[in-house]
Amino acid sequence: MAENILVIGGGPAGMQSATLLADLGVNVSLVERDSYLGGNPKKFKYKFLFPDMQPADNVIGELIRKTETNSNIKIYYSSEVSDFKENGKKFDVTIKSPNGNETKTFDSVIVATGFEHFDPARDAKYSYQLFDDVIDIKDLERMFGEGNVNRPSNGQPPKNVAFILCVGSRDRHVGNQYCSRVCCTVSVKQAIELREHFPDCEVYIFYMDIRTYGFFEDLYWEAMEEHDVQIVKGRVAEITSGPNNTVICKGEDTLLRGPFEIPFDMVVLASGMEGGPQSPEMAKKLGLELDEHGFLKPQNVTLAPFKSNKKGVFLAGACTGPKAISDSITEGGAAAMDAYVYAMKNK
Amino acid sequence: MALEKQEKRLVAEKGEHIIARHLIEDDHIKEEKNLVIDGVDVSGRWNTFITTRVDSEFDRAFFQEIKETVVGSRINRCWQCGMCTASCTVTPLYRRFNPRAFIYMMQLGNLKELKKYVDVAWRCVGCYKCSQRCPKQVNPAEMMEALALLIKKYFPEELEGKLKIDEEVKKIYEDMILGHGRLDLAKLHTSSMQKMGKTKDLIGKIERDAIFKMAKDGRAFSILRLGKPHNWGKSKDAIENYLKNVKTIENEAM
């Protein structure tokens, strides 16, 4: 009899786990909260992905097609795990779906519930939701996805745009000390896209550090050297309304050593990633540990990054911390291996 | 005009003949007005010497000193992001007042640099906007207090010239706190106007309008009804005690 493995979360990580296990002949149940697969990249209609600007459909669309067409995968849309019990080395799980409740026994479980975007409205100094032209990187992804990146306030093309990095990350004041890893690269990517879309629009990036780690650095260099994106060192402390329907960024240029108040047509906040409500929810339901940052905690971050503290329950993707899609997919594969080995051993 | 100026100036200014003199700060120019070496008169420009303008040390002892104070204990947290200066109430008025830059100078123990700001370094108004926003919770507002203490300690003469503590003002504050348990802004305003010799302006148009408005919306009466803080007696004793101790210490020091 084939093994039964449960995957919770149908983002890039969960889909990678599910398809690999299904290819091994495992019966996979994939539980997804939303009515569609694809996770955050699908939800916010990411159009082109860093680092190589390939169409998101090449990656996310491809994974969705592979998952949906695999007969070994049973997908539960708009569903959740409503009950979770250990049964010896196995797990009795009730899945609540629009078609009712279903209880099954699984040999192992992969949690791939991902992240939530930091809500910039929580940090009042940025006046998000107060001014239409203050948006964040996920909003801009969606705007690119929907093909309209004009100013939300008046539908006109922006003449100058400011990116503000580290919104909701690296800030004790909002409670997140960690770096969200992707927002620098997303910002330089979007800066390039804006310059390509509106050649007359000047783009500035207010930064404290620019962390386009590894090969992502190429995009940062490209933004400056091929698209004249200007970087300004300093954080912005206040966004107020300015003349002619502009928004004013008040900050300090720490290199010139002095305050500035500059009006922009549009401000893009590089909001970071959070464990969201799903991480504590999973921790509680499945008896997993949370880390001090609000993400799920691996048994050993270096030796066993895909194992949870509970034997037979594995972790993949952004539910254990901020990361890029490639890392999430890699982890989906690695967790699938761990989950398969566990299931085989306890057959 | 130009001619007049020339006539007035009898003695050459220090380092005057240096090309691009404006790039070099006074402190870096050594020039003896009268100097004779081995019988040769090398007065004035003949002995001009420009000292190095390269920083040659970081003074961590100084950093430690700040870190050990209560208000400066978080100095090691600051990563120079500039959020404090960006939020600061005072910086837009005095660009030279820059909490971030001051903290950096304190971190590196750069007293030479700090000394240039003795005139503005104490200008923090204690609004705590910086501390509210600082992502590292350095509490920059209190770092400014550490800075003030430090300036008092290391540059007493410079401070003396730049900033005179007005005994009369101090007395007004003390009386107000001890008498009422809180600052009475109206009284503070009156006293300061009186001190400036502007008694007439006290009931100027703006003030009259304000009084009328406050009488109309009832605020004037609520001010009159203002009581003292709860359990004021105890606090008052404590403050009086403290002030007495401070005075004793000051007297002993003298």
Ligand SMILES: Cc1cc2nc3c(=O)[nH]c(=O)nc-3n(C[C@H](O)[C@H](O)[C@H](O)COP(=O)(O)OP(=O)(O)OC[C@H]3O[C@@H](n4cnc5c(N)ncnc54)[C@H](O)[C@@H]3O)c2cc1C
């Ligand atoms: C603005 C932005 C742009 C980005 N652009 C790029 C890019 O260009 N290239 C790149 O490599 N990376 C990019 N990233 C990073 C990328 O989004 C993540 O790496 C990736 O989404 C993580 O995949 P995941 O499957 O772990 O999580 P997610 O994408 O968050 O997917 C998790 C899934 O789990 C589901 N779920 C959550 N809770 C439950 C629950 N309780 N029950 C059932 N299902 C649940 C969710 O609905 C979701 O479908 C970007 C990130 C941001 C913030």
Ligand code: SF4
């Ligand atoms: S990736 Fe960049 S913007 Fe995001 S938290 Fe890290 S340093 Fe800040």
Ligand code: SF4
């Ligand atoms: S004190 Fe805080 S806000 Fe100011 S520069 Fe340092 S870390 Fe930034």
Ligand code: SF4
């Ligand atoms: S407390 Fe002082 S340093 Fe801080 S913002 Fe207010 S005036 Fe500026």
